[in-house]
Amino acid sequence: MKLLLIYPNWLGRSGDYCHVAAKQLGHESSLMWGSDHEVLTIAGFLKDKARRLPFIASTYRKLEAFILNKRIIEKVRLYSPDIVINNCPSLFSETIQEIKANSQCLVFWAGDNPELYPSLINTLHIYDYFFAGAPDWISDEIQFLLKNRAYYLPYGCSVDVFNKSTLPADSSKRYGAPLSFVGARYSDREIMLSKLLDFELAIWGWKRDNVLRRVYQFVRGRQRNPIDDRYGIGSYTYTPKLNSAIRGSYTNNITANMIYNASSIVLNLQHPQMITAVNSKTFEIAASGAFQLFYHTGDMLGLYDKDTEIVCFDTIDDLRDKIRFYLKYPDERRTIADRAYRRTLSEHTFAHRLRKMFDVIGG
The missing domain is CATH 3.40.50.2000 (Glycogen Phosphorylase B;)
Incomplete structure (x- = not known):
């Protein structure tokens, strides 16, 4: 065809x-x-x-x-x-x-x-x-x-882009972290991630706060976006205390795959419009062989088995408890991530x- x-x-x-x-x-x-x-x-x-x-x-x-x-x-x-x-x-x-x-x-x-x-x-x-x-x-x-x-x-997902990779030592150091997040900057994510800075958090896809960015935002004015307006997530504040965790701004998927491979835990923070569904990042992180903690309030719609293939959380306290637990038990992380990896390649x-x-x- x-x-x-x-x-x-x-x-x-x-x-x-x-x-x-x-x-x-x-x-x-x-x-x-x-x-x-x-x-x-x-x-x-x-x-x-x-x-x-x-x-x-x-x-x-x-x-x-x-x-x-x-x-x-x-x-x-x-x-x-x-x-x-x-x-x-x-x-x-x-x-x-x-x-x-x-x-x-x-x-x-x-x-x-x-x-x-x-x-x-x-x-x-x-x-x-x-x-x-x-x-x-x-x-x-x-x-x-x-x-x-x-x-x-x-x-x-594309397994040509998202896959298990053995990174050189310098790349592992550059892209790795105990806890990583890759994605766009929204106000709800700022609130959540600002409560995780004690876990050596690495944020990718955001720009650091500075005076020039504040001036630019003022001149540009508020941007109308139907998604942001509907879900109330567009009014980001550029919280200065998050600057220390921000590793890079625009991040392509080749880089994202290296980040996933080099990180102990990858955070998957659902956009509000997808909170009862499963976003693309779920498949991409799984295809890289990484362990993820998934912000999700519904079931997995038959795509994965909850907690045995993908571990979910629904509150910040639940998230913090699971970060502590899975950082402590790397073998458990690897077992769960491997199940998600095999399921992804066979179905997703x-x-x-x-x-x-x-x-x-x-x-």
Whole structure:
């Protein structure tokens, strides 16, 4: 089959992983970025800043959206794919109609709660199938719009990127810590991590607090983000006492894998929209062979066995007790991490997810 994948260009790189998995399954695949959030290059950094400054952000984003949608239409007309998998919630209605007219099957695979994006809800009826990264995102309205063709399908991991690695001594020292966290900075995470500084905590993915950053935040103003607004997590304070724990800002997944391999315990702090589901990081940490403590309040949805494959916590006191226990008993850590590792490789790669998707749609 010919697949066209449309993904946002962000640090998670799930578009890359689906693209590789599709080829591994013997399909022809083409990947397009439906939005551009690459920040690890100079050009990407400048684009990112342009989107955020209030006096140019609106005009810049409209121009960027117009160019991206135009490119997608040109691509789908030329490529004529059998299946299109879209992960961008803000494509124009005209673009989605054009994709539909030039393909055999149009799929949306949601990595965020679709209710956060009115433009997506307004165009879901155009799609043939909808797959959600969390089961509670599939509302009665969505099932009605999709004529009962909405399904739960979590993301997975790429074992080409996340895997067990033997690091040189200098890399182990650089990336290792008794307790590590890799992820975006949100106010709820600041509160939790500020209570763990006595455990030699290492934080990756954050910028240190300083006067220049405070001035920039003041000039930029409050950023409107539907996810942050919905869950109340966007008003980070840049707590100075966390500076000592911050090891690096932008962290790609190659580096993240080294961090996981070099750390005794990896914290997996769920985003509030995923608190009853299982996020991609769960699979990625497990695929690296690392032991994780997972902030999770629901069951594991049949993906892992709770506490024997993935150890969960739901309060800061529970977390602190488990950190102390598992730092003291490394053999127990390794046994649990190894079970999660084997389960992940046998059930939770992106190739597994695409097979499941194609079974559902008959591809």
